[in-house]
Amino acid sequence: MPLHSAVALFYAAASLFAIAGAEDPYRFYSWNVTYGDIYPLGVRQTGLLINGQFPGPDIHSVTNDNLIINVYNNLNESFLLSWNGVQQRRNSYEDGVFGTTCPIPPGKNFTYMLQVKDQIGTFYYYPSLGFHKAAGGFGGIRILSRPRIPVPFPDPAGDYTVLIGDWYKSNHTVLQAHLDGGKKLPFPDGVLINGRGPGGASFNVEQGKTYRLRISNVGLQNSLNFRIQNHRLTLVEVEGTHTLQTTYSSIDLHLGQSCSVLFTADQPAQDYYIVASTRFTNPVLTTTATLRYSNSAGPVSGPPPGGPTIQIDWSLNQARSIRTNLTASGPRPNPQGSYHYGLINTTRTIRLSNSAGQVNGKQRYAVNSVSFVLPDTPLKLADYFKIGGVFRPGSISDNPYGGGIYLDTSVLNADYRAFVEIVFENTENIIQSWHLNGYSFFVVGMDGGQWTAASRNGYNLRDAVARCTTQVYPKSWTAIYVALDNVGIWNLRSEYWARQYLGQQLYLRVYTDSTSLRDEYPIPKNALLCGRAAGRSTRPL
Template sequence: MATSTMRVAAGVLLVVSALATLARAEDPYLFFEWKVTYGTRSLLGVPQKVILINGEFPGPRINCSSNNNIVVNVFNQLDHPLLFTWNGMQHRKNSWMDGMPGTQCPIAPNTNFTYKWQPKDQIGSFFYFPVNGPLHVIPNVITAEFRTFIEIVFENPEKSIDSLHLDGYAFFGVGMGPGTWSPEMRKTYNLLDTVSRHTIQVYPRSWTAIMLTFDNAGMWSVRSNVWERYYLGEQFYISVISPARSLRDEYNMPDNALRCGKVVGLPLPPSYAPAR
């Protein structure tokens, strides 16, 4: 199926509002059932094949409060594998629900999978979208120790703008400029009042620098939001490992985690829970 003729239910707002609540044992649960199918919609007056969620395009809006438990049971009624990723959601301690090929096996046709996650201490409007078609994992993975403070410099030698996204985190864009980055550029960084964000632009033949603390254990995708670049492999993963191996820092792999490739038939990783 040619990607140029397919439109997906992307760009849908996920609205998170902070509401005052009474003390309780557990935050409220919101349950959703999504049936993902093909359909035809006229976009700009031209009928096109699209991906629908419960017959809707764009897909349904999720209205929730910060820290709600979101449970989405996805039924894949397409003819190819499917994942959902949730741009901007940090998935604290829970990269298992990030919905990228490096952290989750795809939902096979005519099967279902249940996502469970929290917009933990987050407020704002976000969007989700399906990752569909033949899914391949880019094997480029770097490791970082939990709570390490790091600087990342992106350089764009091309003639067109790039947009880079980091799952699992908010970071600070501290600087950008033309040409090639050098250590001298640190003198120009904004270290006082820069804005926290999860996506940042890199202008043509320019560089952009970001800083963050890796305080969210798990496997996280860094990728271009420009689909042509992403398709050609502009993506890598950061494996953030906590030496403590504790539920304080990362949840266990869920029992309903999908298995694919070489891990089919293997047991779950050892639990972080103390032995009884």
């Protein structure tokens, strides 16, 4: 590492150290981002590599760890990483999406300073600019509980990251040009497991032992079903929440979702298929990996096990069965037992409806009729430096507009510490998946048809799962409760990546007049400044 970079990294870490406290450990990473040849479906493509790896390296951490990640951008274009599910408490500057963070210019580096404050669980990182996600650059994030905090299951014999997702043989630049030309994307070409096509990935186990799989759907367009031949999967965690330990033959993961399952290698010693296949599609795309017993008597046999295909009720019933384990210990931003979400009155209802249409003859996607367009300056920097004309708070309505799609930089204003209800309404015949940065929310209800006030009578107000990504089935709705206890500007987006790219996203501005460090950290000293914020100064070290 060059001396000037090392010195900068030291002072950046020292700056965070003063805020985070000496008791929380530090983990340091140095990542080199490049393009390179990859062959996931047997065809040479240009992939995004991190330290030469596709997918990128895992991040292993423990609750409250400080992660100092120095990213060198050796591409010929700007680059950003974002951290799906890491809440960046009081620190949206580090979120790694364009609304909050300036891109890393070609040939430059930037040091992210993250703290996985009050979190455990399974998450992932990904490249957030343009259509980079279609080239790779993603990897797993695991946050372990502190040793003194009991986990509601015995330590597994092994703990594996499993990244699944649909994939195209075309380079990401071709796909992006397709979207820029106003067209929809074609159907994907295949499905990958840990960056490999059919039969490419393998996982080694010993007979009689139990293992943990941390599964994330890092794909672009499709929900996936995951299963292991002749083995049952016990769900234990969803995006940072310990769940009731329900056992399934297979499990659906919608776009952007993560979970942990346990399985026991309790079958005769041989190799078995691991399968991931698309849901709600025709045709169904399927890929396989191999579960390999250490004393295996032979290779996989027979066809890969089938799974659900287009059945929505099967998936809806499984989703409703995923509940929070109320007896499990775990880190929480609020003292355990200090409140129960079902006993709090919501102060606001926000209804968000997705739609698709044409604007100026080109395909666009919208939320409440507003199709998001990127500003010339990150919203968080415009807010901090009080730069006018970048965005208008309240530029998107709390309710579906009902009119035609139009372009705007949509920002929804919200009060710090409000407790709000958000209803995602999906009138289209597709499955939708929504992610909110900076937060974990309670999924209190989902059903078919039109949401009405009477729908609240069916809400789960006791043990709804808390997560950061939720699906909305075709012609259906999903309702969440969220306590807005994290000041900042936060991306709310469709995880259907072409839709996100063409406008199906917005930013939630959680605002307070307070300048206290208890509410929000100051702008990082090393923050990149761009757009109309270029040339300004951050703050004294």
